[in-house]
Amino acid sequence: MALTDADMVEFGPATADDVPAIVALLTDDELGRTRESNALEPYQKAFERIDADPNHLLVVGRFGGRVVCCLQLTVLPCMTHGGSTRGQIEGVRVHRELRGRGIGYVMMWWVIEQAKERGCDLLQLTTDRRRAGAERFYEKHGFSTTHHGMKLALGRP
Numbered sequence: 001m002a003l004t005d006a007d008m009v010e011f012g013p014a015t016a017d018d019v020p021a022i023v024a025l026l027t028d029d030e031l032g033r034t035r036e037s038n039a040l041e042p043y044q045k046a047f048e049r050i051d052a053d054p055n056h057l058l059v060v061g062r063f064g065g066r067v068v069c070c071l072q073l074t075v076l077p078c079m080t081h082g083g084s085t086r087g088q089i090e091g092v093r094v095h096r097e098l099r100g101r102g103i104g105y106v107m108m109w110w111v112i113e114q115a116k117e118r119g120c121d122l123l124q125l126t127t128d129r130r131r132a133g134a135e136r137f138y139e140k141h142g143f144s145t146t147h148h149g150m151k152l153a154l155g156r157p
């Protein structure tokens with residue numbers, strides 16, 4: 001695929017038909033391939049829950065009709081910070097063959113505007129420490145490492 005201009009990627013909400021392409025993006029990743037699965041049904045069920053809840057926005061970027069990137073924004077109403085609204089970002093992926101061309105940058109810019117429109121006062125995310133370069137990618141948008149993330153696995157490995 002020839003792509004010279006990240007601005008040619010069109011962003012919008014994912015549809016049910018995009019689920020296989022999103023799963024492919026999540027799986028084609030050093031960490032993703034150890035934790036994602038070939039079984040589409042759980043992803044389709046997750047998509048139905050995401051799609052039915054206005055506090056979730058599953059984003060895809062399309063180029064030439066093909067899904068080339070994705071991320072998920074979740075709006076979290078909070079009691080803290082004076083009843084603030086936070087946006088949580090998850091599952092940021094750009095197709096392997098198209099990385100380093102600014103598509104991720106434009107996708108993040110797009111979702112930051114969406115978060116503002118949804119009333120978010122702050123955006124937060126975690127990034128696995130094994131992901132070389134990911135911190136630098138987010139820092140370009142002004143994210144900074146102010147907190148330590150902690151996780152506790154419950155249920156499925």
Ligand SMILES: CC(C)(COP(=O)(O)OP(=O)(O)OC[C@H]1O[C@@H](n2cnc3c(N)ncnc32)[C@H](O)[C@@H]1OP(=O)(O)O)[C@@H](O)C(=O)NCCC(=O)NCCS
Pocket residue numbers: 029091092093094095098099100101102103104105106126127128131132133134136137
């Ligand atoms: C991180 C990622 C979303 C960036 O998307 P992108 O379209 O390549 O990003 P851009 O072209 O806008 O910016 C490139 C920057 O991303 C960072 N980056 C991180 N991983 C990278 C990778 N595998 N390839 C290229 N850039 C990467 C670099 O800091 C690079 O900055 P540099 O040009 O100063 O080196 C994409 O590389 C990707 O999907 N990586 C694998 C999954 C991942 O790490 N996701 C983030 C999870 S928290």
